[in-house]
Every structure is written in structure tokens, then in C-alpha cells.
Amino acid sequence: MSYKSELLTIVRRRTAGLKAGIEQISEAKASGRYTLAGLQAYVDDLNTANAAAVAADQARALQVIDQAAEDWKATRKSTSAGNLQDAGYQAGLANVLQLIRSGAMDPENFPAVLEAYEGDALSMAAVADAVKNSHDIVLMELLPQKVDKSELFTQLRKNVSKYIAPVNLDNNTAAQLGLSWIVKILDRMNDNLIMEE
Secondary structure: HHHHHHHHHHHHHHHHHHHHHHHHHHHHHHOOOOHHHHHHHHHHHHHHHHHHHHHHHHHHHHHHHHHHHHHHHHHHHHHHHHHHOOOOOOOOHHHHHHHHHHHOOOOOOHHHHHHHHOOOHHHHHHHHHHHHHHOOHHHHHOOOOOOOOOHHHHHHHHHHHOOOHHHHHHHHHHHHHHHHHHHHHOOOHHHHHHHOO
């Protein structure tokens, strides 16, 4: 199972659990059998019954995110390191950088250049730096928006920690929105939890 599909399974399970908890709380409120203290005790009992499942899902979701982040770091490092040792690759990069610096880079060919260096953080940084120093507005507009992938892992981790949680008596809207936000973000990621640009 991919990181994405496993995380989606966990988030959907927690979304269903949250919905069921909200429905149970609503029914208990509507029954008129509970005082406010009784309702809180009812919610506490619900959470106690589900505590192990919620904790296990949260722990596994965080583990999946951490594994995906480690795989991404290892892949990124090995790609850049391998390309540093490839003389032909480095000669091609040097030619591209010279074309950019001299102003001879054709904007129509530039997207293909960017595609050739996609996935190599060091080469992309060199290309972006050369474009910025050339002050070529057209090429600058073609540069991809930099997405800090490590920050995406951090934000995903924070949201999983915050929203895979027990229900509460008063307001579960933030948890519902948070879980739906996680699903929307995952829809834009590939199986390895890398944002597709």
C-alpha cells in the first residue's frame, strides 16, 4: 500500500468515527435524558471506548508521514549526488547555465530544460539562481513556484496530530474541516506524499 493510500484510509476511518461520535452526541442531547454534566460523562465514555483506536490511527498516520519524508530525503540526496558525479550531466548543466547568463536561452525551450532538471534540487537551484541573476523577466515567469516539500511534511504532521483526535461535546467543526483539508491535500500528492505541481 502506498503512503498516500494508507494515510487516506486512516483519515477516512477517523472522519467516519468522528461523524458517528457527533451523531451519538446529538442523539444524546436530543433525548433530554442528560444534564450537561451527564452529557460530558457520555462523551468521556465514548472517547474512552475509542481512545485506543484513535491513538493507534494517529500514531500510524504520523509514522507514514515520517517514512515518506525520510524516503523523499534519501531520494533527493542520491539523485543530486549521482548527478554531481555524472560528467555529461554536469557539462549539460554548465551549457544551460551559460545560455541563461548570456541571454541566449530561448523561452520556448526553457520548460524542457526545467523538466530535465526536475527532481535534482541542486541543479534546479543553480538554474533558478542563473535566471534571477540574468534579470530575464520571461524566464523568471516560467520558473516553477518553489514548494518547500519538507515544510509540507511538517504541516501534514501537525494537522494529523491536531485533527485525528477524540470528539468533544461542544464543537467538532474544526476537526471535520481539518480532516477534509487533509484529504484535499492528499488528492494533490502522489503515492509518496510528494506534492504534484
